[in-house]
Amino acid sequence: MANSKARAVLQVVISFIYTGLVIGTDCKDGWTAYHNSCYLFARNHASTFTEAEHYCGQHGGHLVSMETKAENMFIRDYLHGLKDEDRWIGLTDEMIEGAWVWYSSNTDATYTDWFPGQPNSHGGNEDCVILGYHNDYKWVDAPCTSSYEPICEIVSGEVDIVG
Secondary structure, three states, rough: HHHHHHHHHHHHHHHHHHHHOOOOOOOOOOOEOOEEEEEEEEEOOOOOHHHHHHHHHHHHOEEOOOOHHHHHHHHHHHHHOOOOOOOOEEEEEOOOOOOOOOHHHHHHOOOOOOOOOOOOHHHHHHOOOOOHHOOOOOEEOOOOOOOEEEEEEEEEEOOOOOO
16 A cells, blocks of 8 residues: 555656646745745634635735646645545635635636536535545535645745755
8 A cells, every 4th residue: 555655656756747837936844836936734723714724824825826737736746645634625605695715815716626526515514625525626615614735835935055
């Protein structure tokens, strides 16, 4: 099992090097670089959506805003390597039902990767979005008061250069 996990992680790393997707972004220890951003895949910090955004802010970032298919695939591939549980992203429709916006910038989501049948606002109170482990890390709406691990992002220009 450890061998297959190592192999999966190695495949992800090689694919990014091969396709030239890892660009010279310097990130803080524990953060992962991709294009102009650094990502923190938090562990042992499961919290509500609002608490997760606060946690990311304490680390200099925000909940991730996935604005392209390539960025979404990077995140999904990384999570497949971790074989992790559900994760918060920074998308919400708390203000206007069905109007999905990125929390950190209050901009409309122009790219989405919903799991089939989502968003469904089950029970009328699913206003935040997770990457669903059991849904191949496709996007699933969930109650903002549920508890999940956050994925934080710092966009280049907001990054403290290391080294």
